[in-house]
Amino acid sequence: MNLSVPSQNVFHGLGALTNRELKKWYKDPFALFMSIIQPVLWIGLFGKAMNIGGLFPGASAMMQQVFGTTDYFSFMAVGMFSFVVVFTTMFSGMSFVWDRRLGFLNKVLSTPVSRTTIIVSKMCAAVIRATSQALVVLLIALALGLRFGPGFHPINLLGVLAVLFLMAGGLSSLFITIAIRTTRWETHMAVMNLLNLPLIFASNALFPIQAMPGWLQVIARANPVSYATEASRQLLLYPADAHKILTDFIFLGVFALVFITAGIVLSWRYLTR
Amino acid sequence: MPEEIIRAEGLSRYFGKAVLAVDNVSFGVFQGEIFGFLGPNGAGKTTTINMLTTVLKPTTGSARICGFNVLKQAREVRSCISVVPQEYTADEDLTGYENIMLCASLYSIPKNVAKQRADELLHLLALESASGRRVETYSGGMRRRLELASGLINRPHVLFLDEPTLGLDMQTRAAVWGYIRLLKEQYGMTLFMTTHYLEEADSLCDRVGIIDRGKLIKLGSPAELRAALGGDVMEIEIEDKGTDISEMLSELPKVQVVGKDGNKYRLKLTDGEEVAVEVIGSIHNHGHKVLRMSLTKPTLGDAYLELTGREMRDEQEGADQSWKRRLTMRRARG
Numbered sequence A: 001m002n003l004s005v006p007s008q009n010v011f012h013g014l015g016a017l018t019n020r021e022l023k024k025w026y027k028d029p030f031a032l033f034m035s036i037i038q039p040v041l042w043i044g045l046f047g048k049a050m051n052i053g054g055l056f057p058g059a060s061a062m063m064q065q066v067f068g069t070t071d072y073f074s075f076m077a078v079g080m081f082s083f084v085v086v087f088t089t090m091f092s093g094m095s096f097v098w099d100r101r102l103g104f105l106n107k108v109l110s111t112p113v114s115r116t117t118i119i120v121s122k123m124c125a126a127v128i129r130a131t132s133q134a135l136v137v138l139l140i141a142l143a144l145g146l147r148f149g150p151g152f153h154p155i156n157l158l159g160v161l162a163v164l165f166l167m168a169g170g171l172s173s174l175f176i177t178i179a180i181r182t183t184r185w186e187t188h189m190a191v192m193n194l195l196n197l198p199l200i201f202a203s204n205a206l207f208p209i210q211a212m213p214g215w216l217q218v219i220a221r222a223n224p225v226s227y228a229t230e231a232s233r234q235l236l237l238y239p240a241d242a243h244k245i246l247t248d249f250i251f252l253g254v255f256a257l258v259f260i261t262a263g264i265v266l267s268w269r270y271l272t273r
Numbered sequence B: 001m002p003e004e005i006i007r008a009e010g011l012s013r014y015f016g017k018a019v020l021a022v023d024n025v026s027f028g029v030f031q032g033e034i035f036g037f038l039g040p041n042g043a044g045k046t047t048t049i050n051m052l053t054t055v056l057k058p059t060t061g062s063a064r065i066c067g068f069n070v071l072k073q074a075r076e077v078r079s080c081i082s083v084v085p086q087e088y089t090a091d092e093d094l095t096g097y098e099n100i101m102l103c104a105s106l107y108s109i110p111k112n113v114a115k116q117r118a119d120e121l122l123h124l125l126a127l128e129s130a131s132g133r134r135v136e137t138y139s140g141g142m143r144r145r146l147e148l149a150s151g152l153i154n155r156p157h158v159l160f161l162d163e164p165t166l167g168l169d170m171q172t173r174a175a176v177w178g179y180i181r182l183l184k185e186q187y188g189m190t191l192f193m194t195t196h197y198l199e200e201a202d203s204l205c206d207r208v209g210i211i212d213r214g215k216l217i218k219l220g221s222p223a224e225l226r227a228a229l230g231g232d233v234m235e236i237e238i239e240d241k242g243t244d245i246s247e248m249l250s251e252l253p254k255v256q257v258v259g260k261d262g263n264k265y266r267l268k269l270t271d272g273e274e275v276a277v278e279v280i281g282s283i284h285n286h287g288h289k290v291l292r293m294s295l296t297k298p299t300l301g302d303a304y305l306e307l308t309g310r311e312m313r314d315e316q317e318g319a320d321q322s323w324k325r326r327l328t329m330r331r332a333r334g
Helices: A014-026 A029-049 A060-067 A072-101 A104-109 A115-144 A156-179 A185-201 A214-222 A224-236 A242-270 B045-052 B074-080 B096-106 B111-124 B140-152 B170-187 B198-204 B222-227 B246-250 B272-285 B300-308 B319-333
Strands: B004-015 B019-030 B034-038 B060-065 B081-084 B158-162 B190-195 B207-212 B215-220 B232-238 B255-261 B264-269 B290-296
Touching (some): A014 A029, A072 B319, A156 A185, A156 A224, B019 B060, B019 B207, B045 B060, B045 B158, B096 B111, B096 B140, B140 B170, B140 B319, B222 B300, B246 B264
Parallel strands (some): B081 B158
Antiparallel strands (some): B232 B290
16 A cells, blocks of 8 residues: 655644634633633732722832832732733643543544644643733733833833743643643642642732742742743833843743743653553 | 555553553454454453554554554554544534534645535535534534544544444434445445444444453454354244154254253254254154244354353443543433
8 A cells, every 4th residue: 555644844733723722712702701800800909909009108218119119009910910821821731631631632642743733732822822811911900000110112012022921931831741641630720729829929929029038038039920020020110120131031031941841842751651 | 355454463551560451462454344343341442542543652562554653653654544532522612614624734634625525524424504513512423423524534544433322322323333334435444443332343343353351352253253152043843743853953964952842942053044944844844843933143242242251340441531431421412
């Protein structure tokens, strides 16, 4: 028998698989609405209720020193980008567990799509989804009173986009890497719940690191969410400190690179069992 | 002799160190035939399919499909096969058409070719009117047909069907069988299927391998497997004249007397239909009158139970596999 195997590039099927993930989100108005309403509630309730500036009138010098700005709402709204990215990418691992459980994964594994593509499609979908949701949060925060810092230039928004990309890429890879061998979604859910709390609270997303106890500062300084938030604040609120931004980008870049690589390498090893 | 399109040599698969799911299985599947693996739940059928379709690595042994080695040429194997798994893998949130097109892009089929094939398959499987609806709304039979359509989009040389009618009602099962026969005739496709339904194996498969506890215990056509039981059973009752005709019956070719109760005789025949007529003829020629007779052909079920034993199989299946089976059966009813 003479069979010709069509030559295929490594990433064929990537667009289709990514789009499959995204369709579940953008074609479902309810899911879309719910994914945006949560950060809105956080910004609205938490950001406005915790009016720290209003609690201590006349303490603007202290505010400036602790938060880097006198406006806690803006400080917290930028932190909310990280919050959104963490919670959105969390589901990339979850959908992987479901694909395994429902048999879709085995079906895809028997097609000529490469293992790398399967993993990368999950990452792409998570990055696109998380980034666009974070941008929606930015628009809502602007409407609710977010004020850019004095050094802000529209080009900085591209920097924020890059930050979101790196953070979403790294985090989704981390979550997918955890999910790659998991067959039960309950197990995965438990691990996610364990991780998301420290990722958000042991970071500068809601409160500055300097105000934390020493041991927590150590964790927060190793937390990629801190670097992403810090970089976004530098770009949007603070008089952009090039040195700090560079450090943040290097850390985020390494973080994303390590976990994307880990996800891909593990996919070669563990997807064909 | 037709060409072997699948050749498995000594396939074994352990899960962990203790569970031997498939135990040194070797067989060949000829081009263009419907080959079935028949066995109880947890016998190793799905594990074998997973190894042949490059989803699982065999612990030992290997297989070739369309001339390609499943271990060393996995990508080539994947492009000439397709799998319709036991589970319903179509995405619930997408429409039937979108699901088929998704499968097409996994095989890098150009859009225009894929569209043409999708239309053809939707027509063939009577899904045209539902193709724009979300799969959520599909019945079990429609889901199964959609799985078949998705599995056919790449025109596979070998199509693997894992429990193709699990949980379906009799009408839908008969329809699915019809489609499977059609595929064989229309596309000359080779089909490798697993089932634990005896009548399915009997009516569809050209050859059946009976697999139990990971071992392939018998392989042959359904007729050969039945024949291995030693033929058909004939029971006759003759007019009571007080004479014993056992000896006369035993002398007939292809006849064996296995029981006698008064004027009732129980015989085992090979080629039952023809020999039964001769038996009745000889009894008449000897001056006896036949009052009643019955001829029972052994079913594949008899062969199956004889080979696998009768005890129930409660704990062979892993938790994950049994969850998937229950989910499929629930959805089939929906």
